[in-house]
Amino acid sequence: MNSHVRQESESAGPVLVARRTTFFVLIGDLVVSLPSIVLSGWLIWGLSALVGDWLVVVAALVWPVSGAFVLLVGVLISGAAAQAGRSASPEHADVADAWAAVAVAARIDGSRYTPWVHDIATVNGEVYGYATLGRHVVVTRHAVAALTRGELRAVLAHELGHQLLGQLWLRWLLKWYRGPADLLFEFAVGVVSKIASLLQIGPRWIAHRLYRGPRPVILLGVLVVAIVPAAVVLGSGWAILAVSTRFLGLPTALVAVVVLVAQPLMRARLSQWQEYGADRVAVELGYGQDLRGVLRRLQADWDATPVEHRLLAPLTHTHPSPDRRLRAVDALESQRHRATTDDQSS
Incomplete structure (x- = not known):
């Protein structure tokens, strides 16, 4: 077996994830998190200095x-929750059977991972399952009730892909160490969004009252409604830059602000790439058609979301839209079919 290929058992099995792929995932996680990690440390020590040396x-x-x-607490909590779910969930037997089939397809020791039913009845429109610390592959109760047997296996194969794509413990650590900066950023974004919404009340009322008026008046109202949030965002960015410049100097402050603003976009892109990688694992294990069924179900939920949310999805969402994933799965299925045909002909 080649050294650059990651295999989960000593027996010969399908090449699911190359080592260079896992390396790029880990390096990508570290690179996009590093600015927030540095800022978080600066915040921790800066706030500590206000109290005393x-x-x-x-x-x-x-x-x-x-x-x-x-990390230790996270592993213990996820393990305890998995054990409780295993004993209490009536759906556990179905999930265990589905996982056993996936393990056979992947030619891995299924006991190295723990299938777990998350006791929730709803889905958020993007996921039916997830992977956790402690080698858990998790599906929601909604998934067990709504999906066919093949679709349930496809979801578990997808989550196996997440386990193979990278070290979840490292992602957990990165999330922890960048936490203070992320909280500060989310707070700032929330405040700016709230101010923009409040300032839009007046212009929206004017535009609504004048929607039957002359076209230039309507256009003016629409422009005002659009300009207000943009002005708030630009003003907030200018204020952040001014404060940063006082402590870091203008060149460093410019770089810091650009990097911090770009971080959420880079993280979203990396997360989407990881979703495509997990889908690839499910397809390679033979669950491409079942995965298409899962994605079509998610597409129905996706179509019900507001249009403005869907427009920003390629930039900000952790998951690609279901239709993009469907196209990627179709392409992978075609490649797999051609490879199978070539092998048979040779």
Whole structure:
């Protein structure tokens, strides 16, 4: 077996994920998280300095190693939850049977992973399952009730793909260490969005009242409604840049602001790429048609979402839209069919 190929058992099995792919995933996670990790450390130590030098020393000692404790707690919690779900969920037997079939298709030791039914009845429109620390492959109760047997296997094969694509413990650590900066960014975005919404109330009322008026008046109202949130966002960005410049200097502040703003977009793109990679694993294991059925179900939920959310999806969502995933799965199925035909002819 080639050294660059990642295999989950000693027996010969399908090449599911190349080592270079997992390497690129891990490096990508680290690169897009590094600015927030640095900013988080700066925030922790800066806030500690406001209290006293003694707290700076404590933060310098505790914060770098806190991730190990959080990681251990996460593994213990996910393991305990999986055990509770296994004993309490009536759907566990169906999921265990489906997982056994996926393990046979992948030629791996299925006992190395724990199938788990998440006791929720609804789906968020993007996922029917997920992968966790401690080698858990999870499906929602909604998935067990709504999907066919083949579709359930396709979801589990997709989650196996996530387990193979990268080390989930590293992603957990990165999420923890960038947490303070992410919280600050989300708070700032929430405040800006709220201000923009409040400032739009007046222009929207004017536009609504004048929608029967002359076309130039209607156009003016529409422009005002559109300009207000843009002005708020630009003003907020200018304020952030001004504060950053005072502490970092203008060149460094410009780079920092651009990187921090671009981070969510880069993370979303990386996450979408990982979804395509997990879909590829499901297709390689022979569940392409069943995965198409799952994606068609998700497409129905997707079509019900507001148009403005769908327009921003390619930039901000962690998952590609179901129709994009369907096209990718179709392309993979065609490649797989051609490869099978070539093997048979040779």
